[in-house]
Amino acid sequence: MNxxxxxxxxxxxxxxxxxxxxxxxxxxxxxxxxxRAVNLAAMNAMLASRRSGEAAVGFRVAALELRGMAAGLxxxxxxxxxxxxxxxxxVALRMHKQRTHDYFQRVENTDPKTVAYLDPLIAxxxxxxxxxxxxxxxxxxxxxxxxxxxxxxxxxxxxxSRSARVEAAYGGESAPxxxxxxxxxxxxxxxxxxxxxxxxxxxxxxxxxxxx
Amino acid sequence: MKRLETLYSEGRHQWLVIARDxxxxxxxxxxxxxxxxxxxxxxxxxxxxxxxxxVVFAALAAGFDPRQVRWLFASHQDPDVISSLSLWLEFNxxxxxxxxxIWDSFLPHFGGDEHTFIGLPDAxxxxxxxxxxxxAVPAHYLHSSGNLHLYDAKAKILFSGDVGxxxxxxxxSALFVTDFDRHIRHADGFHRRFMGSREAVLNWCExxxxxxxxxxxxxHGAIYQGADVMRFINWFSELEVGSGLRATxxxxxxxx
Numbered sequence: 001m002n003x004x005x006x007x008x009x010x011x012x013x014x015x016x017x018x019x020x021x022x023x024x025x026x027x028x029x030x031x032x033x034x035x036r037a038v039n040l041a042a043m044n045a046m047l048a049s050r051r052s053g054e055a056a057v058g059f060r061v062a063a064l065e066l067r068g069m070a071a072g073l074x075x076x077x078x079x080x081x082x083x084x085x086x087x088x089x090x091v092a093l094r095m096h097k098q099r100t101h102d103y104f105q106r107v108e109n110t111d112p113k114t115v116a117y118l119d120p121l122i123a124x125x126x127x128x129x130x131x132x133x134x135x136x137x138x139x140x141x142x143x144x145x146x147x148x149x150x151x152x153x154x155x156x157x158x159x160x161s162r163s164a165r166v167e168a169a170y171g172g173e174s175a176p177x178x179x180x181x182x183x184x185x186x187x188x189x190x191x192x193x194x195x196x197x198x199x200x201x202x203x204x205x206x207x208x209x210x211x212x
Numbered sequence: 213m214k215r216l217e218t219l220y221s222e223g224r225h226q227w228l229v230i231a232r233d234x235x236x237x238x239x240x241x242x243x244x245x246x247x248x249x250x251x252x253x254x255x256x257x258x259x260x261x262x263x264x265x266x267v268v269f270a271a272l273a274a275g276f277d278p279r280q281v282r283w284l285f286a287s288h289q290d291p292d293v294i295s296s297l298s299l300w301l302e303f304n305x306x307x308x309x310x311x312x313x314i315w316d317s318f319l320p321h322f323g324g325d326e327h328t329f330i331g332l333p334d335a336x337x338x339x340x341x342x343x344x345x346x347x348a349v350p351a352h353y354l355h356s357s358g359n360l361h362l363y364d365a366k367a368k369i370l371f372s373g374d375v376g377x378x379x380x381x382x383x384x385s386a387l388f389v390t391d392f393d394r395h396i397r398h399a400d401g402f403h404r405r406f407m408g409s410r411e412a413v414l415n416w417c418e419x420x421x422x423x424x425x426x427x428x429x430x431x432h433g434a435i436y437q438g439a440d441v442m443r444f445i446n447w448f449s450e451l452e453v454g455s456g457l458r459a460t461x462x463x464x465x466x467x468x
Contacts, residue, residue, distance in 0.1 A: 015302045025274070085213075088274070089269070099299065
């Protein structure tokens with residue numbers, strides 16, 4: 001039966017997979033708060049720019065764009081969170097199926113007379129695990145796509161926050177406040193982007209692990 | 213899917229519950245898993261059966277880092293309580309499991325080795341968690357012969373295993389008891405059949421009545437809070453249990 005597993009190139013379910021996906025989930029949970037903070041800071045930037053009147057028109061435009069970006073980022077992070085929930089469940093399910101499969105395999109290895117009874121069952125289990133592995137592959141790719149999209153939003157956000165910092169200089173007496181808001185925004189987006197890059201690396205490592 | 217919800221939170225101390233799975237197959241009884249957290253350590257009560265491991269684990273990981281779970285507490289030896297043990301150990305081989313010492317050589321049938329289990333004595337014991345102590349409270353013969361509940365004096369919460377359990381219809385699956393009289397109808401048959409001895413019932417009721425309890429958290433069904441906790445203890449103390457015996461011996465039925 002091992003040869004069938006190898007022939008089908010089925011990844012073996014390991015607790016390490018579950019650890020990897022749990023780490024990814026933790027990263028995302030950690031960054032959800034920051035993504036919300038980016039959204040809030042963008043709103044604060046808009047309010048601050050309104051108080052500064054005509055002098056801060058340029059900053060206001062940048063802040064408005066930032067707010068749209070921040071809403072998209074929060075949405076993307078919520079999407080990532082949902083995908084990770086599904087991944088954790090399915091990786092755990094695969095671990096469960098792998099364990100059951102291992103029990104029957106042990107029986108078969110202990111007593112060759114059982115091969116006739118157990119072979120069809122083990123083959124079916126391997127087929128189910130193969131389908132699950134395929135589904136998990138799709139989920140991982142989807143997760144990577146959403147992370148890539150979120151990273152693009154972060155890049156856009158960083159450009160916008162740089163523009164906001166430039167425009168803040170023309171904000172008259174509110175300039176120091178506007179600069180501070182823009183700097184805070186940049187910091188928060190950089191932190192989200194760093195986590196997302198780490199997440200993509202982790203996903204790539206997990207995919208490589210699943211292939212071995 | 214099951215969901216993780218917070219029952220109590222004060223500083224570094226928390227109780228969370230993983231409950232309600234509308235998608236579960238009807239053949240499986242729904243279960244509540246409670247997570248007690250203090251600082252960086254967590255203990256999971258009655259982690260559930262092998263079949264529900266994926267949904268319990270996913271619900272836990274959606275709101276909490278499962279690597280912080282260091283202890284399992286099995287109120288007794290039933291499959292819906294602890295048959296997922298092997299999968300939890302696969303995730304974290306260093307996990308340790310508290311259970312009555314009478315199950316020391318039975319529970320390894322679900323997984324684990326001599327390092328996994330911490331056998332609790334009949335009289336109960338203190339259980340350390342991140343610098344505080346929880347208390348394993350005896351509840352033998354309710355319904356298992358080696359049965360322990362878990363009391364948290366700080367949060368005033370008693371995890372009561374099968375005591376207080378109710379088999380709720382889908383349309384009455386709220387997390388908390390809101391109408392005691394309506395709710396208790398779903399607990400009645402279960403307690404009459406699964407609880408074996410009046411002596412054991414009275415022993416438990418006396419012990420529970422002496423503890424300050426804000427939340428009584430069973431493994432199945434809804435959670436009792438506030439005045440409903442004492443209502444439940446009073447109800448239970450007067451219940452005729454051991455209905456299985458009466459069914460096989462008509463003279464006992466007549467005498468009752």
